[in-house]
Amino acid sequence: MNTHTQFSVFLVNRPMVVAQVCRALAEAKVNIVALTMMDAMEHGVMRIVTSDVEKARDALQHMNFQFTEGKVLSVEMPNKPGAAADVCEKLATAKCAISYMYCSTAGSGKAIGIFKVANIDKAMKALESKRKNNRDIKIKKRQPARR
Numbered sequence: 264m265n266t267h268t269q270f271s272v273f274l275v276n277r278p279m280v281v282a283q284v285c286r287a288l289a290e291a292k293v294n295i296v297a298l299t300m301m302d303a304m305e306h307g308v309m310r311i312v313t314s315d316v317e318k319a320r321d322a323l324q325h326m327n328f329q330f331t332e333g334k335v336l337s338v339e340m341p342n343k344p345g346a347a348a349d350v351c352e353k354l355a356t357a358k359c360a361i362s363y364m365y366c367s368t369a370g371s372g373k374a375i376g377i378f379k380v381a382n383i384d385k386a387m388k389a390l391e392s393k394r395k396n397n398r399d400i401k402i403k404k405r406q407p408a409r410r
Contacts, residue, residue, distance in 0.1 A: 264336065264337065264338050264339070264387060264390055264391065265336075265337045266334050266335065266336055266337070266383055266387075267296070267312045267334070267335055267336075267337050267377075268312075268316045268332050268333070268334065268335075269310055269311065269312050269332070269333050269334070269335040269377070269379070270309075270310070270311045270312075270313070270319060270320070270323060270330050270331070270332055271308055271309070271310050271330060271331045271332075271333065272284060272308070272309040272310075272311065272323060272328050272329075272330040273306060273307075273308055273328070273329045273330065274306060274307045274308070274309055274328065275305065275306055275307075276302055276303075276304075276305060276306060276307055281300065281307075281309065283326065284309060284311075284323075284326070284328065287322045287323070287325070287326050288311075288313065288319060288322055290322070291315075291318045291319070291321065291322040292315075292318065293313045293314055293315050293318045293319045293322060294313065294314035294315075295311055295312075295313055295314075296312045296313060296314055296337075296367070296375070297311070297312040297337075297365065297366075297367040297375055297377050298310065298311050298312075298367075299365040299377075310365070310377075312335065312337065312377055320332070333379070334383055335377050335378060335379050335383075336377070336378040336379075336380055336383055336386055336387065337375055337376070337377055337378075338350055338375070338376045338378060338390065339373055339374070339375055340366075340373070340374045340375075340376055341372065341373065341374070342368045342371070342372050342373055342374040346374060346376075347364070347366060347374075347376055350376055350378070350390065351364075353389055353390055354378070354380065354386055354389055354390070356389070357385060357386070357388070357389030358385075359380050359381065359382060359385050359386040359389055360380065360381045361378055361379070361380055362379040362380065362381065363379050364376060364377060364378045364379065365377050
């Protein structure tokens, strides 16, 4: 579990604009760790977590794209059903609101969940206290309802 800088890049909805951002990062030798793209009628917001914040910032500034930066929580989880639900339930139990989230996986058995939360320190404490004896976020087994 780590915090990362996430870039929210504001783009017009035109062909090649997303490709231009990805190419600029590639040419700057910046790896995209996680990415999500959301659109509206005339514009979109690309949220990106990268391997190198400084190089990514420079590449985006050089292209004159409007963007903001913010902190997000990155959680490594097992790549199996229920992993994201388990993390979300732990955050909810600790009263940590999730503004949004997205996940990335390469099929390696692990997934990375990116969480935008109201209070990162509180969220990290909630998830860490639940994992003290475990390396991975464990999936809770639901008990069958008793009749």
